[in-house]
Amino acid sequence: MPFSLFGADKISLESINSVEKSIPNIILWAVPVMLFFTVIEMVVAYYQEHDFYDKKETIGSVLVGLGNLVVSAAIKLALLYLCVWIYNALPWRMEFQWWTLIPCYIIYDFFSYWAHRVSHEQRFWWATHVVHHSGEHYNLTVSYRLSWIQHIKIIFFLPVAFMGFHPIIFFVTNQIAVLFQFWVHTEYIRRMPSWVEYIFATPSNHRVHHGSQEQYIDKNYGATFIFWDRIFGTFEPEVEPVIYGITTNIPNKANPLFINFHEVADMINDVKQARGFRKKMFYMFGSPVAIAEEKKRLEVKETAEEQVTV
Template sequence: MEESYPNIIMYAAPFLIFFAALEVFLAWYQEREYHDRKEVVTSVIVGLVNVAINLALKTLMLFPVVWVYNLVPWRMELNWWMLIPCYIIFDFASYWAHRISHGSRFWWATHVLHHSSDHYNLTVSFRLSWVQGIKLIFFLPVMLFGFHPVIFFVTNQIAVLFQFWVHTEYIKKLPKWVEYIFATPSNHRVHHGSQEQYIDKNYGATFIFWDRMLGTYEPEVEKPKYGITTPLKNKYNPIYVNFHEYIDIVDDVKKAKTFKEKLYFVFGNPTKIAKKKIPKLLRQKKRKIKSQ
């Protein structure tokens, strides 16, 4: 099984790097501020380490999918046309995995890296957490349908590749019917916006109609301001941008006075926690200024 399923992302990697580099060159040539050189380097390093981790943990990731497939009595044979229903169901699971990753701080820690860039370009698609493999648990319902493991993993890789092209400012709004169905660059730019009306909107990975159906859709009207609401201390350090939220969680849990408060700082809504902490941070800054 490990030797037989196609590693589409590895084959596509040279094309991804080419188009990302082309975008960097075009933006430089046209004098558009779509990139920060240090952010680009950070994104590339994060992406390369991710590839190495995925290769190293290939067997570990395969095991649960194959195990569930052998467990269910309604497992399906390998038929390529099953990619269609599998992709739709997989994308619905992706929507919820993404939504939960914004609603619970524990899972936000595995996703905040993707939002940490203050610019929006193709290299941002490389910013995927080094511990994102634990999100496989969200796709257990997809596995239980009995899709062949090859179908499951090909679907996963196609879904990942689809999300590459939406991370750009060069593609403006597409025809209405496309914007209505798919998570286009315009729809996904909204998701990366840090304005109040854009926060926690447009979770769809491939299809945006999940957001329309479930009340989380927001059209792109105002130009998004990218990045996270709480600035990072060191946004160019690949290790720090990967794990800074875990560091903050540990720090908050240590300071929490009750067990309930400790649980809240681990699993609570990250947006509400950030808003709760902002007044404290402002008071600390004022104290530092006065002392100086």
């Protein structure tokens, strides 16, 4: 029988439930393992008297993670319908072959790099990602801090779906990509062999990404592969100790609602107060760094004007 990759049969929408059941729920299976290693890290850090965990931040991370699982489960079927609809519309539908997971994963990671980068460079998308950076301590629970509204970034991954990968392959790829990022959120793995550090987003590479120092901000976006950063000029090695968090850290560290939506609320407030369409668009889609500098400049100006008035 001749080998054939493209031209697979369409997936009947009536059989969507059976397709959903065919997708292994890898993340749900992995939760006990993740909790196991998190507890080990927490206990070891406690006995070694390392300041890797904060009680309120840990509570916030766990609650955010649980909420994300609920949101993901709630919209899974809708996303599957979207993927199947796209798949059926394509004349180059790929047959279901497990080996296609490899090219799908590499391509998916390429788009993940750009989705991640845009999430740092434009405030609208930053509001869907800041959740992950709001922790001031670096530990395995940080991997739980995934925004409840991050799924709108599916738009960045539609090109992968339009390449014709089978929906099951697409969903499995997504889950593996998410799980890969669990182990990189730790202080206990320092440096790995140079070839690993060169290719993959290791704990050392990803610690840089969570740094709030000027040389670390907006660096090392790679989710699985760090060579994207080397190619596109956003790589930065870990040199000096990383100071975690965001430039203006949040006060309510255990409140999952505040953790998820504080930036959305601030953005809406800034857009309302801004004068003119151009300024409003700046506060919505401008660089978070540029917006922070602009707000600081305005604060200094207002303070100076008040002093002159007095």
